[in-house]
Amino acid sequence: MKTAKEPVTQAVRVLRAAGIPFEGHAYTYVEGGGTAQVARELGVDEHLVIKTLVMEDESGNPMIVLMHGDRQVSTQALARAIGVKRVAPCDPRVADRHSGYQVGGTSPFANRRAMPVYCEPGIAELPRLYINGGKRGYILSLATLDALRLLKPTLVGMAT
Numbered sequence: 001m002k003t004a005k006e007p008v009t010q011a012v013r014v015l016r017a018a019g020i021p022f023e024g025h026a027y028t029y030v031e032g033g034g035t036a037q038v039a040r041e042l043g044v045d046e047h048l049v050i051k052t053l054v055m056e057d058e059s060g061n062p063m064i065v066l067m068h069g070d071r072q073v074s075t076q077a078l079a080r081a082i083g084v085k086r087v088a089p090c091d092p093r094v095a096d097r098h099s100g101y102q103v104g105g106t107s108p109f110a111n112r113r114a115m116p117v118y119c120e121p122g123i124a125e126l127p128r129l130y131i132n133g134g135k136r137g138y139i140l141s142l143a144t145l146d147a148l149r150l151l152k153p154t155l156v157g158m159a160t
Contacts, residue, residue: 009134010100010110015142018150022142025130029104029137035069038130038139046070049139050123050131052106054095054115057084062098064108066119066131066151071159078118078158107134108151119153 006012006024015022027041039046049069056062057079067073075087089095092103100112108117108131123129126144133140 007133007135007138009107009138011107011132011134011140014110014150015140020142020146020150022140022146024133025139025141027137027139031104039069042130042139044130048126048128048130050129052108052132054090054099054103054106055087056090056094057082058086059084062090062095062113062115063087064099064111064115064117064151064153065158066108066117066123066153067159068120068122071120073120074158074160077160078156081156081158082118082154101132101134102136105132105134105136105138107132107140108147109134117151117153118156118158119148119151120159121155121157122159124148124155 027038030037035046035049038049046069051067053065055065079087095103098113099106129144130139130141
């Protein structure tokens with residue numbers, strides 16, 4: 001179901017500029033509903049709904065972490081893989097400043113600050129994924145290969 005007027009976020013602009021086809025999906029944003037809420041409303045497996053998390057290392061260097069909606073990030077495994085002492089989620093206000101998006105609507109595309117992107121390898125095996133479009137209540141579905149080509153993530157096994 002399309003809304004009368006789809007949002008034109010920075011993520012949408014970047015995908016359009018890159019010529020990447022995508023579909024926008026409006027859903028009812030529920031505080032704390034997360035990927036389970038999106039999956040239920042869109043009628044898709046939560047494993048295909050990708051979380052975009054803004055995390056930082058012990059020096060405060062931010063990064064984007066992509067994870068299946070039905071899995072958690074082992075920050076210990078991620079830290080070990082990228083050679084830092086510690087990785088932790090950013091405070092929501094800090095994450096908003098780094099990304100330019102509001103937590104709950106963070107997209108990995110077109111962040112305010114350039115950040116490295118780390119992606120769970122299983123995501124790369126999906127033919128299509130659902131990922132935040134840069135606004136609470138708005139998800140994009142697109143071919144995984146297109147998303148990976150644009151994001152150029154480092155694949156890191158970090159799912160628990």
